[in-house]
Amino acid sequence: MTAxxxxxxxxxxxxxxxxxxxxxxxxxxxxxTWSAAPEGTAELVLLCEDPDAPGGTFLHWLVTGIDPAATGxxxxxxxxxxxxxPNDFGHVGWGGPMPPPGHGPHRYFFRLYALxxxxxxxxxxxxxxVHRAIEDKELAAATLVGTYEx
Numbered sequence: 001m002t003a004x005x006x007x008x009x010x011x012x013x014x015x016x017x018x019x020x021x022x023x024x025x026x027x028x029x030x031x032x033t034w035s036a037a038p039e040g041t042a043e044l045v046l047l048c049e050d051p052d053a054p055g056g057t058f059l060h061w062l063v064t065g066i067d068p069a070a071t072g073x074x075x076x077x078x079x080x081x082x083x084x085x086p087n088d089f090g091h092v093g094w095g096g097p098m099p100p101p102g103h104g105p106h107r108y109f110f111r112l113y114a115l116x117x118x119x120x121x122x123x124x125x126x127x128x129x130v131h132r133a134i135e136d137k138e139l140a141a142a143t144l145v146g147t148y149e150x
Contacts, residue, residue: 004035006035006110022098023098029077029093032112037068037139037140040139041114043117044112045064045113047059048094051109052107060094063079064119070082097146105148119134121133
C-alpha cells in the first residue's frame with residue numbers, strides 16, 4: 001500500500017482545530033490538501049471520525065466518489081466530484097467537532113483513501129461499515145489528526 005499526505009492550512013497534524021470549524025463556531029469544513037493519488041485509483045474517499053466520543057466512534061464527515069485527480073478541498077466545500085453522506089449528527093455533509101463540555105480533548109481523524117474501485121454504501125453507513133467496505137479496495141491512504149476540547 002502506498003502512503004499519501006493529507007494536510008490542512010488551518011491546523012497542523014495533532015494540533016487543535018480552530019473553533020471556526022467546530023459545531024460551536026461557523027461549522028465549516030477545514031481546508032484540506034493532499035498528494036496525488038496513485039495510478040489505478042477509481043475514487044477517493046474522505047472521512048473524519050472521533051474515536052473519543054462517549055458512545056463510540058462518531059462520524060463527522062464522509063464523502064465518497066471524489067475525483068481521483070482532485071488534490072484538496074476549499075474551506076466549507078466538499079472535494080471535487082464528491083458525494084457527501086449523513087454524519088452521526090443526522091445531517092448530510094460536515095459536522096464540526098462538538099465534544100461534551102469537560103470531557104477533555106477529543107481527536108478527529110481525517111482519513112483519505114485512494115480506492116481501486118468505487119465504494120457501494122447504502123442509507124446511513126456507520127464508521128465500521130465504511131472501514132470494512134474500504135478494506136479490500138485500498139491502494140493508498142493518508143491521515144491528519146486534529147484535536148478539539150470544550
